[in-house]
Amino acid sequence: xxxxxxxxxxxxxxxxxxxxxxxxxxxxxxxxxxxxxxxxxxxxxxxxxxxxxxxxxxxxxxxxxxxxxxxxxxxxxxxxxxxxxxxxxxxxxxxxxxxxxxxxxxxxxxxxxxxxxxxxxxxxxxxxxxxxxxxxxxxxxxxxxxxxxxxxxxxxxxxxxxxxxxxxxxxxxxxxxxxxxxxxxxxxxxxxxxxxxxxxxxxxxxxxxxxxxxxxxxxxxxxxxxxxxxxxxxxxxxxxxxxxxxxxxxxxxxxxxxxxxxxxxxxxxxxxxxxxxxxxxxxxxxxxxxxxxxxxxxxxxx
Amino acid sequence: xxxxxxxxxxxxxxxxxxxxxxxxxxxxxxxxxxxxxxxxxxxxxxxxxxxxxxxxxxxxxxxxxxxxxxxxxxxxxxxxxxxxxxxxxxxxxxxxxxxxxxxxxxxxxxxxxxxxxxxxxxxxxxxxxxxxxxxxxxxxxxxxxxxxxxxxxxxxxxxxxxxxxxxxxxxxxxxxxxxxxxxxxxxxxxxxxxxxxxxxxxxxxxxxxxxxxxxxxxxxxxxxxxxxxxxxxxxxxxxxxxxxxxxxxxxxxxxxxxxxxxxxxxxxxxxxxxxxxxxxxxxxxxxxxxxxxxxxxxxxxxxxxxxxxxxxxx
Numbered sequence: 327x328x329x330x331x332x333x334x335x336x337x338x339x340x341x342x343x344x345x346x347x348x349x350x351x352x353x354x355x356x357x358x359x360x361x362x363x364x365x366x367x368x369x370x371x372x373x374x375x376x377x378x379x380x381x382x383x384x385x386x387x388x389x390x391x392x393x394x395x396x397x398x399x400x401x402x403x404x405x406x407x408x409x410x411x412x413x414x415x416x417x418x419x420x421x422x423x424x425x426x427x428x429x430x431x432x433x434x435x436x437x438x439x440x441x442x443x444x445x446x447x448x449x450x451x452x453x454x455x456x457x458x459x460x461x462x463x464x465x466x467x468x469x470x471x472x473x474x475x476x477x478x479x480x481x482x483x484x485x486x487x488x489x490x491x492x493x494x495x496x497x498x499x500x501x502x503x504x505x506x507x508x509x510x511x512x513x514x515x516x517x518x519x520x521x522x523x524x525x526x527x528x529x530x531x532x533x534x535x536x537x538x539x540x541x542x543x544x545x546x547x548x549x550x551x552x553x554x555x556x557x558x559x560x561x562x563x564x565x566x567x568x569x570x571x572x573x574x575x576x577x578x579x580x581x582x583x584x585x586x587x588x589x590x591x592x593x594x595x596x597x598x599x600x601x602x603x604x605x606x607x608x609x610x611x612x613x614x615x616x617x618x619x620x621x622x623x624x625x626x627x628x
Numbered sequence: 629x630x631x632x633x634x635x636x637x638x639x640x641x642x643x644x645x646x647x648x649x650x651x652x653x654x655x656x657x658x659x660x661x662x663x664x665x666x667x668x669x670x671x672x673x674x675x676x677x678x679x680x681x682x683x684x685x686x687x688x689x690x691x692x693x694x695x696x697x698x699x700x701x702x703x704x705x706x707x708x709x710x711x712x713x714x715x716x717x718x719x720x721x722x723x724x725x726x727x728x729x730x731x732x733x734x735x736x737x738x739x740x741x742x743x744x745x746x747x748x749x750x751x752x753x754x755x756x757x758x759x760x761x762x763x764x765x766x767x768x769x770x771x772x773x774x775x776x777x778x779x780x781x782x783x784x785x786x787x788x789x790x791x792x793x794x795x796x797x798x799x800x801x802x803x804x805x806x807x808x809x810x811x812x813x814x815x816x817x818x819x820x821x822x823x824x825x826x827x828x829x830x831x832x833x834x835x836x837x838x839x840x841x842x843x844x845x846x847x848x849x850x851x852x853x854x855x856x857x858x859x860x861x862x863x864x865x866x867x868x869x870x871x872x873x874x875x876x877x878x879x880x881x882x883x884x885x886x887x888x889x890x891x892x893x894x895x896x897x898x899x900x901x902x903x904x905x906x907x908x909x910x911x912x913x914x915x916x917x918x919x920x921x922x923x924x925x926x927x928x929x930x931x932x933x934x935x936x937x938x939x940x941x942x
Contacts, residue, residue: 392698434727442698443727446718452688453723456695456703459680463656463701471695484719487688494683 327555329547333376337543340371340410342605345574346598347406347419353594355402355423357430361572361584362476363403365507365540369474369567370407372546373503377554379469382412385438389469392441392457396450397476397505398432399586405437413439448482451475451502455488458500458562470554473502478510480521486531492562493532500562501553502533505540507571511585528564540567574601634800640772641734641793642667644779645704646674652783656696658682658705660689666736666793668706686711690719690731697729702783709735709751709792713758720788721761728763728787732779738768739828739879740912740920741796747911755827756884758790759857765810766857768792768828768879768886771801774854777808785810792828794879796917799832801852813860815867819849822935823867823874827853827886830877830905836928837875841935848935859889865897873901873938877931882906901941903934 344367352358374380378391395404402419405428409416414437421427429436431445442453454473461467479485492500510518521527525535534557538549546567553563571585572578575597589597602608649655649671658680663669672679680696682689686707693705705712712720712735724731735754737743742750758766765785769775775793782789801816816831817838826834831852838848849867853859868874874894876887887904894902907924921927 394695442694443722446722449687449691449719449723452691452719453695453698455688456692456697457699458695459692460696460699460701463678464699484687484691487682487685488691491682491685491688491692 327551329376329544334543337368337371337375337547340375340407341367341543342601342607343410344370344403344406345601347409347416348402349575349589349594349597349601351402351405351419351422352588353591354420355430356588357423358402358588359399359586360575360578360589361509361581362397362400362505362507364573364575364578365569365571366400366403366474366505367573368541368543368546369503369505370403372543372550373472374407374411376547377550378472380411380439382439385413388464389467391470391472393472393474394442394450394454394457395432395444395474396454397447397474397479398444398450400474400476400505401428401430401432404432404440408437408439411439447476447479448484451485451488451492454500454502455492455497458492458497459495461499462497469499471500473500475502475504477504477506477508477515477521480504480524481519489528489531489533496560497562498559501550502562502564504564504566505569506566507569509571509580509582509585511582513582525566528566532561534561534563535566536563537566537568540569541573574604576600634772634797636797637769637772637775637794638667638736640775642670644776645671648779648783649675649678652702654700655702655704655783656680658689658693658703660684660686660707660711662707662736666706666708666734668704686715687719690716691723693731694719694723694729697724697731702730702732704732704734706734706736708737708749709754710737710749713751713754717757724788725761725763730786731788732782733788733790734793735790736793737795738792739794740924740926741794741829741917743795744914746914750912752881752907752912753884754790754792755856755878755880755886756888759885759889763787764857765789766791767808767854768856769794770826770828770831770852770854771798773800773802773804773806774808777806778854781808781810794829796829798829801831808854810855811858811860812855813863814852814854815849815863816852817848817850819847819871821847821871822939823849823851823871824931824935825851825853825864825874825876825890827856827877828879830879830926833926833928834877834931837931837935840928840932846935846939853886856886856889859893861893861897864890864893868894868900869898872942875903875905875931875934875938877905877926879926880906881909883909901938903938905931905934
């Protein structure tokens, strides 16, 4: 199904906001994973604004789609997407990593719209398999189980245990998306522990595989549409989304040094300015960190 | 009256799964290639559609259980306690306990009576490990009625539960209509000189030890603590404030486990002399069950000897 230009614009705007909010969140929180948040901005934007059947006004809707973020360190991007979707006010993102606020890694008990808790890598796909099985046990349910994985966590054996089980149980209501951003915490995937031939591994485990440019909204949308509605039934589906770690901020792109690193307010401001220029929105280059009151809040604890 | 010839506890586990399966349509049982050993296979036979085989993949076992709980089911991911404790701890901690999911974890093959498999299969650290996970409840049944009651209570408990299933035949302590409550111990025998606190199969060893002590004119109070977390602090404090000393006994390592929980309560509420019976800081060997209890100093006579030691320290 062809996505409309209007829809593409809406998703692009969401991806832009996810990036901005991620940078602000990590700056305010003084901790977080910028690279892996920026790399999946389009993935989350396409999911939340054209695919996931969810209702922020009815978060417990039984027939809702469930999304498990296995690479739970990408929480800032997901928190931003949930705020943009309307699960909570945007202001909540400024509680990230503050006591009583949004947790550093995903905590479903503290975050409306989150479907699981995580942090240790390699675990999420198993949870998504359990959700897919659970949904299949229920009658008259069309909901799907989605899972976003990182490339590096494919080093974990647990991922492949889950992959094996998903194929064994013919979980065609399970759609995994890999944010293949090529960079792990301490270097490139191929230097630390190669996962290639990656698509072939998934195929050998009995999955349908779609490879796509993870920053091309139209291509991503089409892949997710294929995964849900077009591909023959009987197999789980993985969308391998080729992405750039840190996408949107030159200094952070493909740079493992920005895997876990909080920018200081000045650097954050430069990042936001760069983002807004890239998106043709120079007037929005300034973050709320420039606001005097906010500055006081930020430096108040120092 | 309690049955005269009790069944092996794992048989009661399998039967209770089936019994609960009839009452709870949302109950599911998962297995990692051990269902004929654990007796979870009884559930498979009764409700094949609600039995999920995950193969030899314990990390996946607990992750899938979390996903099922997230969609409204009450899963029992079943495997040997060693694999739950040692192999899948991260999954249990973060996928299950952190979001406080309704997963009920039976740990099979606990402590000394397993088979003759040795250290890799005899789980001695599960009480210690499970006890420290926030949101987790931990129980070790004293007999078959206790196990059945624990499983019934687990179904009504909001959040994760870990309970031990002993591969052994235990003498009956309780009537069939016995009720289990979290944080409630059971006073089995009143006494005035020393308190014997048992959990799991060691409670009946404590009763045997009390009989031995009685012959020497020592009056032992025996308490069964099926609920290890939360633990009945008040009952412990009440009893030792009367007797002035205590012995704990568990079918597990004494490091960090039940005896440690008792020591915490005593230390905080009413410090009295304490001896802990259980596996010392070592792995378990292959061997006959009775030989193992003797080798590790966990026979009723060892409990009685420990009681005399704490009596002397009063």
